[in-house]
Amino acid sequence: MESPEKVNAQLPDLATAGVDDDAIEYLSRGKLIRRRFWRHRLARLGLPVLLALYMMAIFADFIAPYPAHTRLKGFKDAPPSVIHFGLDGNPFRPYVYARKRSFHPETFREIYTEQEDEKFPIHFFVRGERYEILGLFKLDLHLFGVDEGANITLFGTDSVSRDLFSRTVIAARVSLFVGLGGVAISFVLGCLIGGVSGYLGGIVDEVIQRIIDLLIAIPTLPLWMVLSAAIPREWPVEHTFFAITIVLSIVGWTGLARVVRGKLLSLRDLDFVVASKLCGGSDLYIITRHLLPNFASHLIVTLTLAIPGMILGETALSFIGIGMLEPGVSWGVLLQDTMNFGALVHQPWKLIPGVFIIVTILMFNFVGDGLRDAADPYSL
Amino acid sequence: MLSIIVRRIFILIPMLILLSMISFVIIQLPPGDYLSTYVLRLESQGLVVDEAEIARLEQRYGLGKPLYTQYFRWMRNFIVHGDLGRSFGSYGSSYENKPVSDIIMERLPATMIISIVSTIVVWAVAIPIGIYSATHQYSLMDYLSIFIGFIGLAIPNFLFAIIIMWIVFAQTGHAVTGLFSLEFKHAPWSIAKVIDMLKNVWVPVLVLATAGTAGLIRVMRANLLDELNKQYVVTARAKGLSERRLLWKYPVRIAFNPIFSTIGWLLPAMVGGEALVSIILNLQTIGPVLLTAVLRQDMYLAGSIIMILSALTLIGTLISDIALVWLDPRIRYD
Numbered sequence: 073m074e075s076p077e078k079v080n081a082q083l084p085d086l087a088t089a090g091v092d093d094d095a096i097e098y099l100s101r102g103k104l105i106r107r108r109f110w111r112h113r114l115a116r117l118g119l120p121v122l123l124a125l126y127m128m129a130i131f132a133d134f135i136a137p138y139p140a141h142t143r144l145k146g147f148k149d150a151p152p153s154v155i156h157f158g159l160d161g162n163p164f165r166p167y168v169y170a171r172k173r174s175f176h177p178e179t180f181r182e183i184y185t186e187q188e189d190e191k192f193p194i195h196f197f198v199r200g201e202r203y204e205i206l207g208l209f210k211l212d213l214h215l216f217g218v219d220e221g222a223n224i225t226l227f228g229t230d231s232v233s234r235d236l237f238s239r240t241v242i243a244a245r246v247s248l249f250v251g252l253g254g255v256a257i258s259f260v261l262g263c264l265i266g267g268v269s270g271y272l273g274g275i276v277d278e279v280i281q282r283i284i285d286l287l288i289a290i291p292t293l294p295l296w297m298v299l300s301a302a303i304p305r306e307w308p309v310e311h312t313f314f315a316i317t318i319v320l321s322i323v324g325w326t327g328l329a330r331v332v333r334g335k336l337l338s339l340r341d342l343d344f345v346v347a348s349k350l351c352g353g354s355d356l357y358i359i360t361r362h363l364l365p366n367f368a369s370h371l372i373v374t375l376t377l378a379i380p381g382m383i384l385g386e387t388a389l390s391f392i393g394i395g396m397l398e399p400g401v402s403w404g405v406l407l408q409d410t411m412n413f414g415a416l417v418h419q420p421w422k423l424i425p426g427v428f429i430i431v432t433i434l435m436f437n438f439v440g441d442g443l444r445d446a447a448d449p450y451s452l
Numbered sequence: 453m454l455s456i457i458v459r460r461i462f463i464l465i466p467m468l469i470l471l472s473m474i475s476f477v478i479i480q481l482p483p484g485d486y487l488s489t490y491v492l493r494l495e496s497q498g499l500v501v502d503e504a505e506i507a508r509l510e511q512r513y514g515l516g517k518p519l520y521t522q523y524f525r526w527m528r529n530f531i532v533h534g535d536l537g538r539s540f541g542s543y544g545s546s547y548e549n550k551p552v553s554d555i556i557m558e559r560l561p562a563t564m565i566i567s568i569v570s571t572i573v574v575w576a577v578a579i580p581i582g583i584y585s586a587t588h589q590y591s592l593m594d595y596l597s598i599f600i601g602f603i604g605l606a607i608p609n610f611l612f613a614i615i616i617m618w619i620v621f622a623q624t625g626h627a628v629t630g631l632f633s634l635e636f637k638h639a640p641w642s643i644a645k646v647i648d649m650l651k652n653v654w655v656p657v658l659v660l661a662t663a664g665t666a667g668l669i670r671v672m673r674a675n676l677l678d679e680l681n682k683q684y685v686v687t688a689r690a691k692g693l694s695e696r697r698l699l700w701k702y703p704v705r706i707a708f709n710p711i712f713s714t715i716g717w718l719l720p721a722m723v724g725g726e727a728l729v730s731i732i733l734n735l736q737t738i739g740p741v742l743l744t745a746v747l748r749q750d751m752y753l754a755g756s757i758i759m760i761l762s763a764l765t766l767i768g769t770l771i772s773d774i775a776l777v778w779l780d781p782r783i784r785y786d
Contacts, residue, residue, distance in 0.1 A: 282467070285467070286467060286470055286471060286474065288765075289467070289471065289762050289765040289766045289769070290471070290474065290475075290758065290761070290762045290765070291721065291723060291724040291758075291761045291762065291765065292721075292724055293724035293725065293727055293728065294723075294724055294727065294742055294757065294758055294761060295478075295758070297727070297742065297743060297746050298478050298479060298481075298746045298754060298758060299478065299481070301746040301747055301749075302478075302481035380605075380606075384608050387608055388608060388609075388610060388728055391608075391610055391728075392610075392728065392731055392743060393747075394743075394746070394747065407610075407611065407614075410611075410614050410618075411614075411732070413614055413617040413618045413621060413627075414621060414627070416614070416618040416621075416622075417618065417621060417622045420618075423611075423614075423615070423618075426607075426608075426611045426615075429606075429608060429611070430603075430606045430607055430611075431606075433605065433606040434602055434605075434606040437602060437605060437606065
């Protein structure tokens with residue numbers, strides 16, 4: 073039921089379209105999808121945020137002022153640095169004060185006091201520790217930093233004096249790409265197995281479906297726990313990362329295989345497929361030109377909505393100590409420091425990596441919802 | 453109806469057997485086994501290893517034999533004696549050599565209480581909100597519930613638990629860990645103990661229920677919105693049925709279907725989510741036991757827990773499928 077206002081609002085459109093031929097736009101499917109997606113406000117917010125997060129992960133070593141394992145001697149559990157502005161007559165020039173540690177006389181907790189006579193300007197594009205970007209370039213340029221004698225810890229430091237900002241930025245690499253990796257493996261497995269199941273049908277279909285039923289019946293988190301506990305603890309970080317990706321996708325592909333199979337089964341006998349077949353279209357032609365475009369969008373939606381689950385899975389596993397392990401860093405590893413919730417009262421900045429997780433998951437859900445709306449551009 | 457149930461039960465049996473096999477194989481993945489770890493532990497404590505005892509255990513569980521022999525021994529002991537094997541004390545020394553079934557039975561009540569209470573809270577909150585959201589689309593409440601839903605979806609359970617503990621601790625200085633106060637921890641069940649539990653149980657329930665509510669509101673809202681746009685609703689309205697009766701008699705009932713079809717997955721999902729929360733809150737449930745068991749390769753304990761959880765899921769799925777056929781006469785399994 074359409075309200076009268078809505079109908080009226082459409083009328084001028086129709087009128088001008090009739091008069092002025094140039095006003096008629098012929099929109100391709102892709103254009104329609106993009107238009108629908110951008111109409112989803114939350115998705116419009118989510119996409120740039122996600123892109124920014126991934127750029128941050130890729131250029132983490134450049135953005136982070138310190139390497140992940142550098143200990144800032146004497147700065148255990150230090151709060152975030154306060155950035156002041158106005159140095160040498162320039163009101164926008166940022167600087168930090170050097171900080172001095174003392175201990176609370178009763179609790180022996182660290183207290184950091186700013187030394188107001190020691191100003192350290194924040195330099196941009198400074199030389200620092202060497203690192204590699206994408207394994208291609210060796211660089212020693214960092215986005216910002218301060219001179220020897222002070223330090224800058226935007227998110228404070230952890231219980232062994234490491235800069236939490238640097239670690240959060242660097243940890244984004246594992247946390248963000250574990251989702252993409254897991255989804256990539258799930259995608260291949262899901263399409264392959266779901267495709268075979270839907271295309272061949274019969275006994276093969278039945279067996280594959282029962283196997284999927286079985287896998288779904290095993291509770292996800294306990295299964296992940298058992299599998300990732302089997303990862304040898306002495307493995308290097310890259311191997312562990314890869315192993316966790318596989319563990320996450322072992323459950324992930326089942327949902328996708330079901331979508332692929334269901335779509336194949338429902339589309340296989342539709343009129344337009346039969347028509348194409350009668351016109352002499354080959355199987356490959358029908359699959360690539362007719363079937364795939366029909367459910368590719370649904371696949372993308374399913375994939376996008378599967379990523380946050382995997383990111384959360386890795387975070388949870390790392391948090392309880394069976395996912396990524398030191399020296400590997402992920403947001404879950406960083407959050408281990410919050411396990412001592414009594415200390416959180418004095419060091420709330422240790423929850424900051426959690427904010428990154430929440431934002432990432434939210435944005436993926438926004439984008440996923442937007443894509444779901446856009447997936448079927450011809451529906452109203 | 454009866455034939456459907458019978459056939460489903462027949463399919464269930466091989467599935468359960470397969471599941472027990474999968475459980476057994478995945479717990480064998482980590483290197484090392486029960487006996488070698490047990491002997492190592494005894495030796496590290498400077499105790500004398502009793503050869504006869506070792507031989508007896510070896511015989512009973514078929515250790516050192518091929519995997520399939522071990523599996524058959526394990527299953528036979530389970531079916532004949534109800535013996536799932538023994539823990540080798542991964543979860544505190546008081547559990548050492550304790551039968552796995554005893555440990556699980558000891559932990560099951562708290563697990564069930566938390567899961568069931570959380571489930572009831574989820575339904576009691578999510579269903580009315582979902583219905584309201586769908587019938588008052590784009591209202592303030594609708595946006596609010598969408599917002600809460602997204603937050604519930606995005607905050608990891610364990611982080612939420614920590615944040616609640618942090619806030620409660622900062623405000624009151626009281627640590628909301630554990631399920632019971634010290635004086636009730638080992639006391640037998642009594643009214644006072646239940647009251648004491650209620651003081652602490654709200655934290656895990658709140659954490660688990662928030663996650664569950666977020667999902668269910670979305671499902672309920674989407675389902676009901678789909679139904680509300682259908683022709684039969686318009687027809688019923690045109691015929692002059694009151695809005696309230698119209699809503700409750702048809703669309704709401706149909707919108708319930710997907711909820712019933714996932715009822716079976718609820719308990720295992722709760723136990724899974726509960727595991728993490730319990731580890732952080734130090735609750736006496738199955739979750740923390742499973743974690744230490746997989747970490748220390750306490751294979752009979754870990755394998756049995758996985759098997760029981762999976763079996764519960766399968767049985768739950770069966771029950772919800774049957775409930776669905778009974779509820780919605782349009783569904784036919786042929």
